[in-house]
Amino acid sequence: xxxxxxxxxILHKWAFGAxxxxxxxxxxxxxxxxxxxxxxxxxxxxxxxxxxLIQDDGGGMDPDAMxxxxxxxxxxxxxxxxxxxxxxxxxxxxxxLGADVVVFCRHMKNRKLARSIGLLSFxxxxxxxxxxxxxxxxxxxxxxxxxxxxxxxxxxxxxxNLSMLLQWSLYSTEEELLxxxxxxxxxxxxxxxxxxxxxxxxxxxxxxLSQILRRGGQTKRSGKTCRAQxxxxxxxxxxxxxxxxxxxxxx
Numbered sequence: 653x654x655x656x657x658x659x660x661x662i663l664h665k666w667a668f669g670a671x672x673x674x675x676x677x678x679x680x681x682x683x684x685x686x687x688x689x690x691x692x693x694x695x696x697x698x699x700x701x702x703x704x705l706i707q708d709d710g711g712g713m714d715p716d717a718m719x720x721x722x723x724x725x726x727x728x729x730x731x732x733x734x735x736x737x738x739x740x741x742x743x744x745x746x747x748x749l750g751a752d753v754v755v756f757c758r759h760m761k762n763r764k765l766a767r768s769i770g771l772l773s774f775x776x777x778x779x780x781x782x783x784x785x786x787x788x789x790x791x792x793x794x795x796x797x798x799x800x801x802x803x804x805x806x807x808x809x810x811x812x813n814l815s816m817l818l819q820w821s822l823y824s825t826e827e828e829l830l831x832x833x834x835x836x837x838x839x840x841x842x843x844x845x846x847x848x849x850x851x852x853x854x855x856x857x858x859x860x861l862s863q864i865l866r867r868g869g870q871t872k873r874s875g876k877t878c879r880a881q882x883x884x885x886x887x888x889x890x891x892x893x894x895x896x897x898x899x900x901x902x903x
């Protein structure tokens with residue numbers, strides 16, 4: 653099953669195709685209120701290697717939607733013009749750029765604020781030797797009375813999944829994981845792709861910037877943080893679907 657995950661990444665043998673699909677995923681979130689997306693070169697806190705951050709302020713995903721997003725063979729797409737019909741768009745594009753991705757989502761529904769953290773990791777699956785795809789996830793809900801975070805699953809589920817996240821993700825403590833929500837706001841999605849296949853991050857970055865500009869976003873480069881350049885672009889208007897348009901695939 654880990655090999656199946658890797659072969660899905662091979663569908664995007666060229667990083668160009670993976671970048672196009674990832675940015676289309678973000679643009680597709682416009683219907684959920686996205687006003688901007690961020691593409692950022694950051695550093696792996698464990699080893700200092702480059703990582704790729706993709707973030708938007710869209711509607712985010714509740715825990716069930718997050719589970720479906722990181723699972724194979726699921727789609728909530730109804731339009732015939734939409735590609736990635738089985739929901740594999742995000743998975744194949746992220747795996748086309750790197751071996752591992754950790755995803756953070758914040759979602760509000762019926763005045764309930766949920767936070768979810770999930771890991772899709774080729775490294776984890778191959779080194780542990782699973783014969784199926786396992787996606788470690790933890791889900792929280794904010795207790796409006798106390799402001800504390802309540803776990804949405806059993807204690808056993810929480811401990812087992814958190815342990816895998818802390819061992820195989822970029823962050824070694826729960827505090828570090830939760831800190832990643834500080835710039836997400838009340839709703840949104842943040843994905844950090846690491847163990848990148850590209851040896852030269854500069855080549856990958858050039859491809860990303862060219863695609864952002866091609867989509868008509870007003871690209872702005874800000875200062876460097878830990879040698880990482882940040883690009884914040886306002887999401888461009890949705891393209892009209894026609895017979896030649898492949899459509900977009902959501903997160």
